[in-house]
Structure formats: structure tokens, C-alpha cells
Amino acid sequence: MADTKTKEKEPLFSKKNLGLVKDPLADNNPITVQVLGICSALAITAELKASVIMALSVIFVTAMGNVVISLMRNIIPNSIRIITQLVVAATLVILVDLTLKAFVPDLAKKLSVFIGLIITNCIIMGRFEAFALGNTPWKSFLDGIGNGLGYGVILVIVGFFRELLGSGDLFGLGKTYLGHPLLGNPIKGELSGLYALGYENNGFMLLAPMALITLGLIIGFQRSRNKSLIEETH
Amino acid sequence: MDLLQLFLKSIFIDNMVFATFLGMCSYLAVSKKVSTAVGLGAAVIFVMLVTVPLNYLLDQYLLRPGALVWLGDEYVDYDLSFLTFILFIATIATMVQLVEMIVEKFAPALYNSLGIFLPLIAVNCAILGGSLFMQQKEFNNITEATVYGVGSGIGWFLAILAIGAIREKIRYSNVPPAFRGLGITFILTGLMAIGFMSFGGMLTGGDEAPKKEVVEAIPPTEMKEVTPVEEVKTDSTAVETVKDSLTEIAQN
Numbered sequence: 001m002a003d004t005k006t007k008e009k010e011p012l013f014s015k016k017n018l019g020l021v022k023d024p025l026a027d028n029n030p031i032t033v034q035v036l037g038i039c040s041a042l043a044i045t046a047e048l049k050a051s052v053i054m055a056l057s058v059i060f061v062t063a064m065g066n067v068v069i070s071l072m073r074n075i076i077p078n079s080i081r082i083i084t085q086l087v088v089a090a091t092l093v094i095l096v097d098l099t100l101k102a103f104v105p106d107l108a109k110k111l112s113v114f115i116g117l118i119i120t121n122c123i124i125m126g127r128f129e130a131f132a133l134g135n136t137p138w139k140s141f142l143d144g145i146g147n148g149l150g151y152g153v154i155l156v157i158v159g160f161f162r163e164l165l166g167s168g169d170l171f172g173l174g175k176t177y178l179g180h181p182l183l184g185n186p187i188k189g190e191l192s193g194l195y196a197l198g199y200e201n202n203g204f205m206l207l208a209p210m211a212l213i214t215l216g217l218i219i220g221f222q223r224s225r226n227k228s229l230i231e232e233t234h
Numbered sequence: 235m236d237l238l239q240l241f242l243k244s245i246f247i248d249n250m251v252f253a254t255f256l257g258m259c260s261y262l263a264v265s266k267k268v269s270t271a272v273g274l275g276a277a278v279i280f281v282m283l284v285t286v287p288l289n290y291l292l293d294q295y296l297l298r299p300g301a302l303v304w305l306g307d308e309y310v311d312y313d314l315s316f317l318t319f320i321l322f323i324a325t326i327a328t329m330v331q332l333v334e335m336i337v338e339k340f341a342p343a344l345y346n347s348l349g350i351f352l353p354l355i356a357v358n359c360a361i362l363g364g365s366l367f368m369q370q371k372e373f374n375n376i377t378e379a380t381v382y383g384v385g386s387g388i389g390w391f392l393a394i395l396a397i398g399a400i401r402e403k404i405r406y407s408n409v410p411p412a413f414r415g416l417g418i419t420f421i422l423t424g425l426m427a428i429g430f431m432s433f434g435g436m437l438t439g440g441d442e443a444p445k446k447e448v449v450e451a452i453p454p455t456e457m458k459e460v461t462p463v464e465e466v467k468t469d470s471t472a473v474e475t476v477k478d479s480l481t482e483i484a485q486n
Contacts, residue, residue, distance in 0.1 A: 035416060038258035039359045083327050086357075090320040098316060113366035116319050120359040122259040208253055209427035216413070216420030224412035 051159030055152025244385030257360030286383025
């Protein structure tokens with residue numbers, strides 16, 4: 001429904017439109033550059049699986065919400081736009097929540113209130129306010145996908161390091177990747193991989209504070225690569 | 235006594251910022267100066283005080299399965315819990331608007347100091363998070379819900395006050411360029427969160443209480459032999475080892 005409107009003016013995947021998807025992945029990342037949506041990014045990243053589910057949920061809500069708000073952008077009175085945006089976000093989040101509860105009940109329980117908190121995720125409101133209110137549905141859709149992906153990338157990176165270093169596992173499959181024989185000491189029946197070198201799973205990575213520190217280090221790393229992002233003052 | 239315990243627990247152990255990361259956006263954006271941090275913190279406490287009990291009533295008499303029974307026996311099967319999010323956020327947005335109007339009318343001085351922060355609060359996840367956690371914790375009466383709301387608000391206030399003060403001081407330090415601003419703030423918050431973890435054993439009502447008693451029951455001499463085996467198997471033992479190392483550092 002969204003793509004028919006802009007078809008005549010410019011091609012669907014013009015350079016500018018692709019930029020809407022690409023920019024938020026790195027240089028204009030919602031988490032590390034725009035500083036939006038931190039809360040959920042930290043709370044559920046102790047496991048990679050939860051991070052991926054959360055990222056998909058947010059991509060869905062930003063993309064669909066952007067389209068809905070963009071379609072309504074000319075009829076929303078300015079004075080009640082915040083509450084309209086909240087209602088649109090809440091409706092989409094209810095859909096996500098019920099879907100997750102139906103198909104992955106265990107994970108839905110683990111994510112607990114954080115699915116509900118997507119409503120107040122600043123990325124959603126920020127994109128509604130800054131982009132969808134002033135752009136066509138198709139562009140808003142791409143912008144929503146891009147920002148959702150940018151959020152998801154950081155979530156997956158943080159989740160990857162936290163789960164790998166914290167429990168030596170990925171996706172909760174019960175394997176210990178750090179004990180892989182390629183990393184050292186391939187003798188069966190003994191401690192293998194990094195564990196043979198004296199490494200122990202760092203349970204601290206699974207606790208709350210390390211999420212903050214991991215994200216801080218990711219931000220530092222990104223800014224040391226891309227000097228234009230460095231802040232002048234503290 | 236239970237209320238006091240709940241109050242302290244919601245401030246320190248289940249601290250909104252350090253344990254559940256709620257309200258991080260405004261926590262990072264508004265903590266550059268202590269004075270603004272105090273303004274936003276006070277507004278959060280106030281809104282929590284109003285919205286958590288209100289949402290408790292909504293949950294009790296409208297949302298939870300069978301809550302509509304006060305209308306008559308034929309309503310006992312109704313379950314409106316899927317409306318939780320939309321009703322809670324509507325309550326919060328309305329209350330924020332209402333509070334803003336009331337404060338503007340009756341306390342202009344307070345309004346001028348809080349003014350710009352009040353609208354920000356509607357989208358502060360700490361507020362919605364407070365209500366959602368309240369629902370999850372299934373409190374027995376409205377007093378408990380109110381105490382929980384105020385305690386969480388105060389916890390958030392303390393956190394933003396502390397980081398505001400640190401960020402004012404760190405302006406004079408030589409932070410590596412890449413970490414300036416956001417990066418160092420995250421790392422500082424992480425370190426503060428480690429500090430707040432030490433409150434975990436303050437009350438025996440902590441979530442990790444059962445495990446903790448087992449560890450504490452072992453005399454200190456034996457503990458050294460036991461810990462290497464049990465270490466880092468679960469979250470709570472990891473908490474213990476961190477706490478041990480923290481106390482060692484403190485003693486030195």
C-alpha cells in the first residue's frame with residue numbers, strides 16, 4: 001500500500017532511499033549516535049536469542065508504526081500528536097506481545113516487561129516525530145527498517161559478547177564454543193579450548209553492570225574509527 | 235516493617251537505572267548538570283507517586299482476569315489483560331498532562347523549574363516500567379503499590395543525581411577522545427551499578443536470598459576451598475564472588 005504513492009516521482013530503491021536504510025546502521029546509529037532506545041538494549045542482551053527476538057520486534061514496530069503515522073500525518077492535530085503516537089505504538093506492541101506469547105512462550109516470559117517497554121522506546125517516538133510526520137509512507141517504512149536494523153545490530157553485538165564470554169555459549173544451544181578444540185588442547189575428555197589455558201566462564205558478563213560497560217566500549221571503539229562522531233565536550 | 239523493606243528494596247536493590255536499565259534515555263540526556271538532573275528526578279518521583287497507584291487500581295478492577303466481577307457475576311470470565319499496555323500508557327500520558335496543568339496553575343515557581351521536563355516524562359520508560367513491574371509483582375494492596383512507586387522514583391532520582399555530579403567533575407579530567415561524553419558515561423554507570431550490587435545482601439528479602447544463605451552458612455576458612463568449584467556457575471554465585479572481591483578492596 002505504501003509504495004504506490006511515490007512510484008511516479010522516483011524509483012523505489014533510489015540512492016537516497018537506500019541511504020535511509022544504510023545510514024542508521026553505522027554513522028547515524030540510533031543507539032550509539034542518536035542515543036535513543038538504550039533501556040531495552042541493555043536489559044535483555046544477556047542472551048543472544050533474546051537479543052535477536054527483541055531486535056525483530058523493534059524492527060516490526062518502527063517500520064509499521066512509521067507507515068501508519070506517515071499515512072495519518074496530515075490529519076493528526078498537532079496538539080495531540082504525542083498521545084496518537086503512543087496509541088499507535090501501543091497497538092503494534094500488543095500485537096507483538098500476543099504473537100510472542102503464542103509462539104515462544106518461554107522467551108516471552110524472559111523478556112517480561114521489556115516487550116511492553118518498546119512503547120516508550122525512544123527510537124519509536126523519535127522516528128515518528130522526526131521522520132514519519134514529514135515524509136511519505138514508503139520513505140518512512142525504509143527509515144523504520146533502517147533504524148530498527150541499526151538498533152538490532154548493536155543488540156546482537158552486545159548479546160554475542162555477553163553470552164559468549166559469560167556462558168561460552170551462543171543462542172542457548174548448550175554448546176561451549178570457547179572450548180572448541182581448534183582453540184587449543186584437542187584431547188578428548190579433558191578441558192579443551194580456552195578452558196585448557198585456564199579460562200573460566202566470566203559470569204559477571206551476564207550481570208547488569210557489564211551490559212553498560214560493553215556498550216560503553218562499543219561506543220568508544222566506533223568513535224575511535226570514525227573521528228567525526230567524537231564529542232567536543234563531556 | 236514489610237513496607238519499609240519494600241521501600242528500601244525498590245530504592246537500592248531493584249534500582250530502576252542500575253538493575254533494570256529503565257529511563258536510560260533521559261538519564262543520559264539530562265544528566266549533564268546537577269540542577270537539571272534534580273529537576274527531572276523530582277518530577278519522576280512525583281509522577282510515579284501518582285501513576286503507579288492509579289494503574290494498580292486499573293489492573294485490579296478492570297484488567298486482570300476476573301477483575302470485572304464487581305459489575306456482576308456474569309462478568310467473571312472476562313479477561314482484558316491484553317489492553318494493559320494501551321491503558322497504562324494512556325493513564326501515564328493523561329496524568330502527565332494533568333499534573334503539568336495543575337502545577338502550572340497552583341505552583342508557578344515549581345512549574346518553571348520542572349516545566350520542560352514534565353512532557354519528557356510521558357515517554358520515560360521508568361514510569362511505564364514501574365507500572366508494568368507493579369503488575370508483575372502482584373502487590374496485595376494499594377499501599378504496597380504506592381510505596382513501590384515512590385521507592386522506584388527515589389531510586390531513579392538518586393541515580394541521576396549521582397551521575398550528574400560525576401559528569402560535572404569529569405569535565406576537568408583527560409578522558410580519551412573516543413570515550414568523551416557517551417562512552418565514559420556508560421562505563422561510569424556500569425561501575426556505579428557494580429557498587430549498587432553490593433546492596434543486594436542488605437535485606438534477606440533479595441531475589442538471590444536462598445543461595446546466599448547457603449554460602450554464608452559456611453565458615454570463612456572452608457569457603458576458600460568451596461568457592462573455586464562453585465564459582466561462576468550461576469548468577470548468584472557470581473554476585474557473591476564480586477561482593478567478596480569488593481569487600482576485599484574496601485578493607486585494603
